[in-house]
Every structure is written in structure tokens, then in C-alpha cells.
Amino acid sequence: xxxxxTVKEVAEAADDFEIEGTDIGEQFLEYDLNExxxxxxxxxxxxxxxxxxxxxxxxxxxxxxxxxxxRMALAKGVxxxxxxxxxxxxxADLDVAAKTRLFAAVVEEEEPDLVLSGxxxxxxxxxxxxxxxxxxxxxxxxxxxxxxxxxxxLSTAHVHRELEGGIEELTDVDLPAVLTIQTGLNxxxxxxxxxxxQAQGKEIAEFGLADLGLDADAVASPIxxxxxxxxxxxxxxxxxxxxxxxxxxxxxxxxxxKGVVSE
Amino acid sequence: xxxxxxxxxHRRGELRxxxxxxxxxxxxxxxxxxxxxxxxxxxxDTEAFADRxxxxxxxxxxxxxxxxxxxxxxxxxxxxxxxxxxxxxxxLMPNSVNGLDYAPAVANRLDLPLVADAVGLAYDGGLEAxxxxxxxxxxxxxxxSEEPFAVTVRGGEWAAVEETAxxxxxxxxxxxxESASGARVQGxxxxxxxxxxxxxxxxxxSIGRGIEEEENLELIEELAEVTGATLSSSRPIVDNGWLxxxxxxxxxxxxVTPDVYLAIGISGAVQHVAGMKGAETIIAINTDPxxxxxxxxxxxxxxxxxxxxPELIEQFS
Numbered sequence: 134x135x136x137x138x139t140v141k142e143v144a145e146a147a148d149d150f151e152i153e154g155t156d157i158g159e160q161f162l163e164y165d166l167n168e169x170x171x172x173x174x175x176x177x178x179x180x181x182x183x184x185x186x187x188x189x190x191x192x193x194x195x196x197x198x199x200x201x202x203x204r205m206a207l208a209k210g211v212x213x214x215x216x217x218x219x220x221x222x223x224x225a226d227l228d229v230a231a232k233t234r235l236f237a238a239v240v241e242e243e244e245p246d247l248v249l250s251g252x253x254x255x256x257x258x259x260x261x262x263x264x265x266x267x268x269x270x271x272x273x274x275x276x277x278x279x280x281x282x283x284x285x286x287l288s289t290a291h292v293h294r295e296l297e298g299g300i301e302e303l304t305d306v307d308l309p310a311v312l313t314i315q316t317g318l319n320x321x322x323x324x325x326x327x328x329x330x331q332a333q334g335k336e337i338a339e340f341g342l343a344d345l346g347l348d349a350d351a352v353a354s355p356i357x358x359x360x361x362x363x364x365x366x367x368x369x370x371x372x373x374x375x376x377x378x379x380x381x382x383x384x385x386x387x388x389x390x391k392g393v394v395s396e
Numbered sequence: 397x398x399x400x401x402x403x404x405x406h407r408r409g410e411l412r413x414x415x416x417x418x419x420x421x422x423x424x425x426x427x428x429x430x431x432x433x434x435x436x437x438x439x440x441d442t443e444a445f446a447d448r449x450x451x452x453x454x455x456x457x458x459x460x461x462x463x464x465x466x467x468x469x470x471x472x473x474x475x476x477x478x479x480x481x482x483x484x485x486x487x488l489m490p491n492s493v494n495g496l497d498y499a500p501a502v503a504n505r506l507d508l509p510l511v512a513d514a515v516g517l518a519y520d521g522g523l524e525a526x527x528x529x530x531x532x533x534x535x536x537x538x539x540x541s542e543e544p545f546a547v548t549v550r551g552g553e554w555a556a557v558e559e560t561a562x563x564x565x566x567x568x569x570x571x572x573x574e575s576a577s578g579a580r581v582q583g584x585x586x587x588x589x590x591x592x593x594x595x596x597x598x599x600x601x602s603i604g605r606g607i608e609e610e611e612n613l614e615l616i617e618e619l620a621e622v623t624g625a626t627l628s629s630s631r632p633i634v635d636n637g638w639l640x641x642x643x644x645x646x647x648x649x650x651x652v653t654p655d656v657y658l659a660i661g662i663s664g665a666v667q668h669v670a671g672m673k674g675a676e677t678i679i680a681i682n683t684d685p686x687x688x689x690x691x692x693x694x695x696x697x698x699x700x701x702x703x704x705x706p707e708l709i710e711q712f713s
Binding site for chain 1: 407408412466468472491492493494496497498499500501503504505507509510511512513524527528529530531532533534535536537538539540541542545548577578579580581582583584585586587588598599623624625631632634635636637641644647648649650651655656658677679680683684685686690691692693694695696697698699700703704705707708710711712
């Protein structure tokens with residue numbers, strides 16, 4: 134069995150940042166493995182530990198810098214990795230459809246039995262690539278999965294989908310399938326020193342559009358970010374100033390006034 | 397005609413709030429486009445749902461009377477078929493958990509550009525959607541240069557339409573082969589039951605990512621004890637297994653309406669705010685002055701919780 138995990142290096146903005154053009158200035162961004170994808174990686178690695186002959190492959194669309202993120206997944210037990218990038222991809226504003234075409238080409242190459250993907254990326258928050266990919270490649274799917282069991286023969290996944298308001302939907306999904314993974318599904322492991330050392334020796338294959346049988350049309354997008362701005366603050370909060378003990382004293386007064394704390 | 401097709405959301409026999417909100421988003425967009433607003437109601441008690449959704453600004457309701465609950469194959473298939481029948485310029489779907497499970501498939505199937513999780517929509521010769529990025533720290537304008545297009549709209553961003561009207565209801569015949577669907581809903585489960593119901597609490601002390609380490613929870617537990625507060629949290633604390641699910645406030649946790657909600661080290665992500673904005677008084681302690689929690693707070697302390705909380709404990713000890 135082969136499990137493909139789509140992973141993304143996401144940018145996180147510093148508390149204080151400046152916008153330059155239609156993005157936050159590069160110097161205010163820090164990069165990390167997308168939190169949702171970390172849970173997807175863990176789910177895949179756990180399945181590979183539970184069953185014999187499971188290979189876990191991660192696929193990412195990202196520049197050379199993102200290899201650091203991919204190494205993190207490799208250090209946690211992913212067997213090998215694929216990175217999709219070239220000048221055309223770098224120059225494109227990738228929308229869901231473009232990412233779907235790229236990952237669909239990777240799926241055609243790898244022929245996985247199961248694809249795991251984070252529910253959404255922490256930076257742009259579209260939350261759509263996994264299900265779009267499933268539809269494109271003709272796999273079954275389930276979105277926002279926070280519990281996963283599999284049949285012994287790996288023919289069916291028994292999942293819980295986390296709905297709003299503390300309700301979970303219990304669903305059976307036939308494999309092959311794409312599952313989009315919610316945080317809390319498991320406890321992502323830390324990469325061990327041994328894992329980090331081993332990751333250095335694992336393969337990261339690079340694919341450009343031509344390698345995937347695609348051309349620049351595959352990443353053409355009718356969606357374009359035209360502006361970025363800081364939302365106008367709606368805050369009309371009363372702020373408590375002073376030292377920590379002065380702030381605490383003012384807060385304590387409010388709590389007493391509201392009658393929620395009795396002494 | 398430049399019509400809009402919007403899809404309602406329901407669960408366990410109840411229409412969800414976003415169904416009434418998407419009507420407003422849809423009718424505003426239809427007005428900009430100069431077309432009609434069509435509303436799709438798929439599965440469940442469609443007759444009762446259509447009756448409730450006979451709202452001002454809706455030009456037609458199309459009901460697909462098949463199935464009881466949400467099934468993404470039914471929803472994706474029926475929405476796509478309805479789209480092909482009506483040829484609208486826009487299809488709006490909710491950015492709910494169910495929306496996440498079928499809207500991307502609809503866009504892919506119909507080869508439509510998809511803008512997900514829109515918080516604003518404007519049309520002036522082309523769609524311009526407003527979205528958030530980087531954990532709500534910034535807003536972006538997103539232009540779409542192709543038509544038709546698909547959009548999922550965030551719940552709580554458009555005011556619900558309540559004014560009723562007499563809207564024609566039409567049955568839309570869609571052949572759904574359930575046996576061909578590889579995803580089968582087996583049931584539902586309520587999670588988070590436990591000894592404490594945070595929804596009943598008058599005073600919640602709630603903790604988020606800012607607590608950093610599990611052992612630091614002791615500090616907050618001490619605060620809850622000396623103030624007689626009930627302890628709750630945002631999602632990451634529960635994901636880490638530091639508190640049980642029944643303590644989680646937010647979209648996927650509990651909705652709470654205490655007299656006072658003291659948010660400590662909680663940034664105020666939209667999913668969290670959805671669960672606690674009904675609190676009478678909101679107080680926030682956070683090191684980041686730009687944290688979205690301050691936008692809805694009545695009182696704020698920009699400061700380090702590890703300095704402020706011990707002093708607060710001191711006040712009540």
C-alpha cells in the first residue's frame with residue numbers, strides 16, 4: 134500500500150509586520166510545516182507502523198527553501214518526498230484548480246491507495262485542495278476528519294468528521310480515498326535525532342511541469358490577489374495600563390463589579 | 397441573465413444559520429449582477445425547509461427530495477446538475493464543514509474558479525471577493541477574471557435574511573445512485589459530554605496557545621479556583637490533550653454565553669470567536685496588541701499572562 138501525504142510549507146506573520154504590495158514583507162514571515170499537514174503526516178506514519186508494506190510518500194509544491202519542511206516530514210517517518218517546482222510554477226498565482234492539476238499529475242505518477250492532506254493551510258486558508266483533488270482523480274473522500282480507523286484489509290476507512298457544535302459524523306469511506314485531516318486526530322511526534330539524521334539520506338525528487346506531462350497552462354489561474362491590507366480595528370476595548378500588578382488590580386475591580394467573583 | 401445559485405445548509409432536521417445568511421450574500425450579488433437568486437435545498441424535509449426559506453429576495457427555490465442528511469456525492473452531483481440547468485454566473489456555497497466536503501468538488505466538476513471562505517463580495521464587471529489570510533491578521537482583495545465562478549461564504553459575515561416572501565418552489569429531479577457513493581454516513585455522535593457543562597457557567601476563565609506548556613495550566617487552574625471560575629479553552633489546548641473536549645469553546649466545541657469571559661493567551665481566531673462572542677463581558681490578556689481577540693473585547697490587557705495572572709491570583713487570595 135502507498136500513502137501520499139500532501140504537505141505545505143506555510144508562512145506565519147510576526148506580531149509586528151508591514152505589508153509590501155499584495156503580501157506581507159518577506160522579512161516579517163517565518164516558515165514552517167503546515168500544522169494540519171503535521172497531523173496528516175503522523176496519521177500516515179502510524180498506518181505504516183501498523184501495517185506491513187506501507188510506503189509513505191510526501192508531495193509538496195514549493196521552492197527549494199521548502200525542502201527544510203519536507204526534511205521534517207522525512208525525519209518523522211515519511212519514506213521519500215516529491216517537490217514540484219519550476220519557473221512557471223514559481224511565477225504563477227496558484228489557485229485550487231492549479232494545485233489540483235499538479236497533485237493529480239503526481240497521483241498519476243505514484244498511484245497511491247490513500248491520500249492524506251491537511252484540512253487547510255494556515256496561511257491562505259482555502260481548505261479546498263484535498264476534496265478538489267479527490268474529485269479530479271476519481272477517489273472517494275472525506276473532509277475534516279478527526280478520527281480514523283481502517284479495516285484490516287485496508288479496504289475501508291472508518292472516519293469521524295468533526296462538524297460544528299460538538300457533533301461528529303461517523304462515515305465509512307471506501308479506499309482509494311482522499312482524507313483531509315483536522316488537528317487533534319493524533320499526537321504528532323517530534324522528529325528524533327536519529328530520524329533527522331536518516332532524513333538527510335532520503336530522496337527528495339524534483340518535478341517540473343514537463344516531468345509531470347504538463348505545460349504552463351496547468352498553472353494559469355483566473356484568480357489574482359489584488360490587494361492586502363490590515364483590517365480596520367474594531368476594538369473599543371478599555372485597556373488597563375501600568376505594571377502587571379496595577380493591571381491585575383483594575384481587572385480584579387471589574388470582576389468584582391460584574392459580581393462574578395465573591396470574596 | 398446573470399443569476400446566482402446559492403445552496404442551503406441543514407443538519408439533523410434543522411436549517412443552519414448560514415442558510416439565511418447566504419440568502420443575503422446571494423441576493424446582494426444577484427442585484428449587482430442584475431439577475432435572479434435561486435436557492436437549492438437538498439435532502440431532508442425539503443418541504444419544511446423550503447417553507448422556512450421563502451425569504452425576501454429569493455426568486456426561486458429548487459428542492460432535491462432525496463436522502464435525509466448531508467451526503468457529499470448527492471450535494472456535489474445535485475448542485476452541479478442544477479448549475480447546468482440554470483447556467484448562473486455564480487454558485488455560492490457555505491464554508492461550513494459540509495461545504496468543505498462538497499464545494500471544491502462542485503468547482504472542479506464544473507471547471508469553475510473557486511474563492512473559498514469569502515467574508516465580502518462585490519461585483520463591478522468582475523468579482524472581487526474579500527478574504528482573510530495569515531490567521532486573520534490581514535484582509536485581501538481577490539479578483540476573479542473568469543465567469544462563471546464558485547464562492548464559499550463564511551458563516552456569520554452576512555446578516556441573516558428574516559423577511560418572508562412567497563417564493564415559488566420547484567422540484568428538481570436529480571437521479572442519485574446512493575449505491576455508487578463510496579462514502580456512507582453511519583450516524584452522528586455528540587462529543588464532549590462530561591461532568592462540567594461550560595455552557596452553564598457564569599464566569600469562564602479560558603486559556604489558549606499562549607500558555608505554551610502543559611505544566612503552566614496549573615497557574616490558570618489556581619486562578620479559576622480563587623475566583624470560583626470555570627475553566628475552558630480554545631482548540632489547541634484540547635488538541636494537545638491538556639484539557640478534555642468538553643472544555644473547548646468554539647465552532648467545533650461549545651457555544652458559551654457567560655456573564656464574563658476572561659480570554660488568556662487566546663488570539664481570537666474566527667472559529668473560537670464564533671463560540672464566545674455572546675458573552676456579556678469579554679476580557680482579554682494577550683502579548684500581541686494586534687490579536688483579533690481585542691476587536692471584540694470590552695476590556696484588554698496587552699501583557700504577558702505569566703506576569704499578570706499571578707498578580708490577579710494575589711488579588712483574590
